Amino acid sequence: MVSKIDRQAFLQSLIVPPGKEISLHKDYDPGFKPDYITKEDATLLLQQGIEKMAEFQDKLYAQDTYALLINLQAMDAAGKDGTIRHVMSGLNPQGCQVFSFKVPSAEELDHDYLWRYYKALPERGRIGIFNRSYYEELLVVRVHQNLLERQKLPPEDRTKKVWQRRFEEINNFEKYLVNNGVIVLKFFLNVSKGEQKKRFLERIDRPEKNWKFSENDVKERAFWGDYMKAYEEVFNHTSTEWAPWYIIPADRKWFTRLAVGAVIYHTLESLGLKYPTVTEEHHQALLKAKEILENEPD
Numbered sequence: 001m002v003s004k005i006d007r008q009a010f011l012q013s014l015i016v017p018p019g020k021e022i023s024l025h026k027d028y029d030p031g032f033k034p035d036y037i038t039k040e041d042a043t044l045l046l047q048q049g050i051e052k053m054a055e056f057q058d059k060l061y062a063q064d065t066y067a068l069l070i071n072l073q074a075m076d077a078a079g080k081d082g083t084i085r086h087v088m089s090g091l092n093p094q095g096c097q098v099f100s101f102k103v104p105s106a107e108e109l110d111h112d113y114l115w116r117y118y119k120a121l122p123e124r125g126r127i128g129i130f131n132r133s134y135y136e137e138l139l140v141v142r143v144h145q146n147l148l149e150r151q152k153l154p155p156e157d158r159t160k161k162v163w164q165r166r167f168e169e170i171n172n173f174e175k176y177l178v179n180n181g182v183i184v185l186k187f188f189l190n191v192s193k194g195e196q197k198k199r200f201l202e203r204i205d206r207p208e209k210n211w212k213f214s215e216n217d218v219k220e221r222a223f224w225g226d227y228m229k230a231y232e233e234v235f236n237h238t239s240t241e242w243a244p245w246y247i248i249p250a251d252r253k254w255f256t257r258l259a260v261g262a263v264i265y266h267t268l269e270s271l272g273l274k275y276p277t278v279t280e281e282h283h284q285a286l287l288k289a290k291e292i293l294e295n296e297p298d
């Protein structure tokens, strides 16, 4: 089993250290897992973790002070959907929300780029997942610059400077959120190119998985190198003390789920969540209500 010390060290190893330059392919192995964890351990640990997370979630909701925003980013077939399904499985649906961001609509393009994400932020007491997030504005939009053209920016913003500006804007945006009680978690599910190919082939070979595959996925795969470069820039500019990036090894699905679950668990735990204390007035009102109920005629 994993001790608390192991857990701390392990979680630390996933973080992109703020202010330090990392190399995605040298420093982060998509196939990594610690020697002391087996698949069986992982299933059990995740199960136990989920039960405890349900308790945290109940307190988060009752306390109504913090919200948790989880940004999930990855290349196709890295396991975003499965991770959401597994990690959130034991939680109360009433306190959770998932938004998946696709190609922006005409209405969305008529606004500033953060508008659609801002509208989808979780309210206090809730856990909100962004399945793809505002980081796509620095990823797909950077890899395919025609997408930037569609954003109808003033001409002076359609230059290379726009990326540096967006790094700063997003860091400031996240700082603002954290200052206002929205905890921001950011995960990159780090799948290898070889494993993606295996998963694509499985999506093609298994009829019940066909719906998950679009021919565009193969076209995007051709831009793998550009995406990795864009991701690396994102990590090196937007992993901050207030909202660090976690890079999750994603070649083993069971390990991805455990690692994401562990970070969420640890984050919720560190908030020191408590049920609101009942005021004397409320306590008296409860006693009164009890008396009324007990004295009701049958």
Ligand code: AMP
Binding pocket: 076, 101, 102, 103, 104, 132, 136, 137, 140, 141, 147
């Ligand atoms: P999927 O997540 O597989 O359903 O695909 C969603 C698609 O929407 C992907 O091809 C993304 O690259 C694309 N997408 C997501 N966000 C943006 C964005 N801000 N601008 C352009 N395309 C996007």
Ligand code: MG
Binding pocket: 076, 217
């Ligand atoms: Mg897709």
